[in-house]
Amino acid sequence: MTWEILWALILGFLLSAIVQTLVSKRQIRRLLPDDSPRTLALATGLGAASSSCSYAAVALARSLFVKGANFTAAMAFEIASTNLVIELGIIMALLLGWRFTLAEFIGGPLMIVFIALLFRVFLSQRLVEEARAEAAKGRRGSMEGHAAMDMSIPTQGSIWQRLRTPEGFTATSHVFVMEWAAILRDIVGGLLIAGAFAAWVPN
Template sequence: MDAVLHALSQAGVMGWEILWALVLGFALSAVVQAVVRRSSVARLLGDDRPRTLAVATGLGAASSSCSYAAVALARSLFRKGANFTAAMAFEIASTNLVLELGVILALLMGWQFTVAEFVGGPVMIVVLAVLFRLFLREGLVRRAREQADRQLAGAMEGHAAMDMSVQTEGSFVRRLLSGDGFTAVAHVFVMEWAAILRDLVLGLLIAGAVAAWVPDSFWQTLFFEGHPLAAKLWGPVVGPFVALASFVCSVGNVPLAVVLWQGGISFGGVIAFLFADLLILPILNIYRKYYGLRTAGFLLVTFYVSMVAAGYVTELVFGGLGAVPERSRATLPTGGVTWNHTTWLNIVFLALAALLVVRFVRTGGIGMLRMMGGAPQHGDGEAAADDR
């Protein structure tokens, strides 16, 4: 019982320390999503040219941070005519190049990891595009599209179909400061929290349990600490396997990344681990349902190779520049709740969150929460527009 309470205490303290940063990150993300319309996204992603992939990356970075919603939205875009490579680039960016992830990484691990995430993400997309160009056959894409058109439901299907952006015309500031803009920000903010809350709590619990129960010697042996070259070569290879078995995605895997970094995994290994939230076992099963078993296997192999490559590139670049931070700078908070700057920041941003939640409830948000976990019904969201 003492061990369980210690793990829960660790998880609770970590959650308190990052709370204000999560609210800030999701609020900024909601502002972006409130003015970015999905209606024309598929039209912009019709091929796999470099410019199109760059557009897909930018649009993905302005989209949902929930890995399940990102996977569902990528399939929706693919069904509407988006190129398969562009849809996958959008998916990678929408879960790994988002504002809230960067904020949490900077808070818990240092700005170097935030920069590395935004450097490694495009590297992964470029490597994936090359692999698709070399090995993806038209027959496989055709079968994937046929499977996708069967509309088998996966997690966060309804959330992925919702476009909550402002539909009125005008400048960015005018649209954002309008009543519709306030409502759109509130809806995106709450729905994003609802989408990632399970993974966030699970990630904190796993990180707390690992920090409390797993001895440092285990991680030091697994990651070849004390053998610098072997550790750098091994880290990006093993990082995705740790993620695959953790069942944690989105920003929920950042606390566990702190534990792995403290345990001796290489800098590039951390980046590969963070990217591998798109290869956890539940999402691999969704790939199977969405695109078929062969395509799911193809995505597993190509995504893994791309993640490892991105890990190696960030290791080389940041190591060469001397920008790899000291491990001691990344710490899991253990001091409990005290009256310090974190507490005051949490109070301020919890007030902001409360304001957005009240707006969400008063503008019909509860009904949207009920439908977000499954496929939208006729008359709801973009799926209904397709039927019409």
């Protein structure tokens, strides 16, 4: 099973590292000013291309929200980060089949739409400000450092030119390693449990 999913994880983490190298967290925050359909679509796309670690996704969504991003857009970003990332889709297709993968990638956007509608109806500005004040208190979780770190490089030049620079290579490699470090414990634990079940539980 490890070899079945390893290439998908490497590919997904590499693509995520490239995106995080090219797009700064400040740019992401500027792109999420409200809860319009366009902004939510952008939040979903950026989330799907970002870290697949749920802890880091929550920490980053909170950081974006505290620094001015719209709450609903930050939640859309978080949901996409944990449900719509590329490596998750590939692994689901390999292990569970295309039907589960399709359901995941249909259900994720639907979840974001439903939450956006519920927030628009029931979430008051007072509650949003209370949430922002609470988030700003700075209670640090295990992945706050990951969320606060911005390895993006300056925007001069084409994508390929920026990635080929020493700074681009260094930033991409550092983010790639951080992605592995963020979820390595979960991956190893999951594979050990799955292997134990496969070996000990009869068909």
